[in-house]
Amino acid sequence: MKEVNYYSDLFKETVVKEVLDGFICKDEARRKYGIKGKTTVLNWIRKFDGNKSKSMNSRKNPSKSVKSIEELEAENARLKQELDVEQLRNRALNVMIDIAENQFKIPIRKKSGARQSKK
Numbered sequence: 001m002k003e004v005n006y007y008s009d010l011f012k013e014t015v016v017k018e019v020l021d022g023f024i025c026k027d028e029a030r031r032k033y034g035i036k037g038k039t040t041v042l043n044w045i046r047k048f049d050g051n052k053s054k055s056m057n058s059r060k061n062p063s064k065s066v067k068s069i070e071e072l073e074a075e076n077a078r079l080k081q082e083l084d085v086e087q088l089r090n091r092a093l094n095v096m097i098d099i100a101e102n103q104f105k106i107p108i109r110k111k112s113g114a115r116q117s118k119k
Helices: 009-020 026-033 040-051 069-104
Strands: none
Touching: 009 026, 009 040, 026 040
16 A cells, blocks of 8 residues: 655645745755655645745745846847747748648648547
8 A cells, every 4th residue: 555644734835945945946855855746846836835825935046136138138039039940940841741742642731630540
């Protein structure tokens, strides 16, 4: 039979606070405290971060700097450029598929709603 561990709310809040403050990640918390379930810490974060309990006031690590507006604008421009490249790539791939379908006279694109064959 599976062994079930019960943890106090105070213990859970302590673990969640360490994770949210950036001292350890979820996997490190599992190893450090011997928590068995892979999603246990995540569930605790959802539970206690959703309640905004008094002991969870300082969520962010003060040592992490906030990105400046210039950095955000530069990142936004970079992402827009990457999006343009990917849209162009997508168009090129669609043209290639159209050419291949016309040249070889076979359907390449999957029809919407098509069912997979059972093997």
